[in-house]
Amino acid sequence: MSAGDGPSGTAPLIERDADLSRLNTFGVAARAAGLARVRDLDALPTVLDAPEWRDRPLLVLGEGSNVLLTRDFDGLVLRIEAQRxxxxxxxxxxxxxxxxxxxxxxxxxxxxxxxxxxxxxxxxxxxxxxxxxxxxxxxxxxxxxxxxxxxxxxxxxxxxxxxxxxxxxxxxxxxxxxxxxxxxxxxxxxxxxxxGSDWSPVLSYPGVREELAARGVVSTSTPADVSDAVSAIRARKLPDPRVLGNAGSFFKNPLLPQAEADALVARHPGMPRWDAGGGRSKISAGWLIEQAGLKGHREGDAGVSAQHALVLVNHGRASGAQLLALARHVQGVVHARFGVHLEPEPLIL
Ligand SMILES: Cc1cc2nc3c(=O)[nH]c(=O)nc-3n(C[C@H](O)[C@H](O)[C@H](O)COP(=O)(O)OP(=O)(O)OC[C@H]3O[C@@H](n4cnc5c(N)ncnc54)[C@H](O)[C@@H]3O)c2cc1C
CATH class of the missing domain: 3.30.465.10 (Uridine Diphospho-n-acetylenolpyruvylglucosamine Reductase; domain 3)
Structure with a gap:
């Protein structure tokens, strides 16, 4: 059965045994018992109340760019496709x-x-x-x-x-x-x-200022100029999921009490840290992973990006379970070296 909206205002058809490999940017293989694509928001209650699905697990998916699917999903995957x-x-x-x-x-x-x-x-x-x-x-x-x-x-x-x-x-x-x-x-x-009408650019990141300077628009930048600059930086820095499967930053930057961050910086001069307010400091998870020697590390097709240490990548046919095993390895090595726990950012299913 194929997916798609029924006549306007009616519930969409639900695709059974749906392939999710194109619905997650890691590109890992997984299937869902059902997949509903909802373009008419008024149809949502009907989909959720459908007798076959209402008591089964539900997973809402957008583009799957912040999820790691480690198994098949025995429930209904819901995609909201209304776009106005x-x-x-x-x-x-x-x-x-x-x-x-x-x-x-x-x-x-x-x-x-x-x-x-x-x-x-x-x-x-x-x-x-x-x-x-x-x-x-x-x-x-x-x-x-x-x-x-x-x-x-x-x-x-x-x-x-x-x-x-x-x-x-x-x-x-x-x-x-x-x-x-x-x-x-x-x-x-x-x-x-x-x-707001009182917009002014946020240029706290040196890289954004440098990119705008290279384009000759630092002091006169418009929202479109900043958008172009940020897009150019991101295209250079981050692996493109269409080429190399990934979910962006796999770990959050740890937030530590000030005293703990002070002690770490004393032991590891050069460790980047930022004031996060509320007596806490944010430290760079990417720096910790790189210093632990894991940038570019690979276990089969599951790898740490050689471009950006915070990004885990699928070099080809890695499964979600293999990527999860790699993530646990990274957590273990970083904890052993720095005593810091790295918390994953994506939803791990
Ligand atoms: C190359 C790359 C770079 C990235 N860079 C950044 C970055 O700079 N900053 C950043 O914050 N993130 C970044 N991300 C992560 C990701 O892009 C964001 O988290 C994004 O918002 C996820 O959107 P999605 O539609 O793919 O959500 P999905 O991955 O499909 O879902 C993510 C979570 O949201 C839930 N969800 C999705 N849609 C809905 C909905 N309509 N209602 C309720 N729950 C919903 C899902 O159940 C899941 O828990 C990056 C990812 C990649 C691949």
Missing amino acids: IQQSHWAGDDAVVRAEAGRGWHDFVRWSVDAGFGGLENLSLIPGTVGAAPIQNIGAYGVELAACIEAVEVYDRATRGFDLLDRTACAFGYRDSVFKREPARRIVTAVRFRF
Whole structure:
């Protein structure tokens, strides 16, 4: 049976025994008992209440760029494919824009900068969908998604109804949110962004300033200039999942109490660290992995990228279980050398 929407307003067909290998950017083999692609958000309750699926596990997938599938999934995989963008209203001088969850993230960022809205440009070229972006409060080059969020529209499986969470209710943190803490509960259906009229570029990362300088636009940069610069840096620095399977940074940068970070830096001069506020320091997981001698390390087709130590890669036919074994090896070596626990960033299934 093939997937796709039924007539408008009706539930989509559910594909059985679906191949997930093209629905995760690691490109690992896995299958799902069912796969529903929902383009009409009103059809969502019907899909979730279908007698065959309602008591089985549910996995919401966007582009699968932040998941590691280590086994087949004996439940329903749900993809929200609604993609509309609407400028919903002005709030004073600020524009509020609503984007449906299935829209490609970078596509939406480009839409926003082309419309002259600033705020998301540092998050250019992050793979994935609009709907997944709030889950781990995506961040890059000194900016986190939370800064531009007005509210998140969800379908709440606990109350079996649509709901709206304002930014406070989303409880965003570093690669964290209420959605990540209660994973099976809410399905993001759309995100409302707020773009202020008082935009100024965030140029805290030297690499972004250098790229803009090379383009001759440091002091006059527009959101589109910053987006172009960030895209160029990312294209140079990160392995392209279309060429080499990966899920971006596999580990979070550890947040340590100040005193613990001081002691580590005293033992390992040159260790990068940043003030994370609240008496904590953030240290670089990539640096720890590189110093532990694991950059470019390979176990069969599962490897640590030779380009970027924080990225695990699938050189060909690695299974999810092999990539997970490699991740555990990296955690073990880093812990033995530095006494620091590395926490994985992707959802590991
Ligand atoms: C090369 C590369 C670079 C990356 N760089 C960055 C970066 O700089 N910063 C960063 O933060 N991340 C980065 N990532 C990680 C990833 O791109 C983001 O986390 C992205 O938001 C995931 O989007 P997705 O649609 O692929 O989500 P998926 O991987 O499909 O899902 C991720 C999680 O979100 C849940 N989810 C997905 N959609 C929904 C929905 N509609 N409702 C509820 N839950 C949902 C899933 O169940 C899962 O838990 C990178 C990944 C790659 C491959």
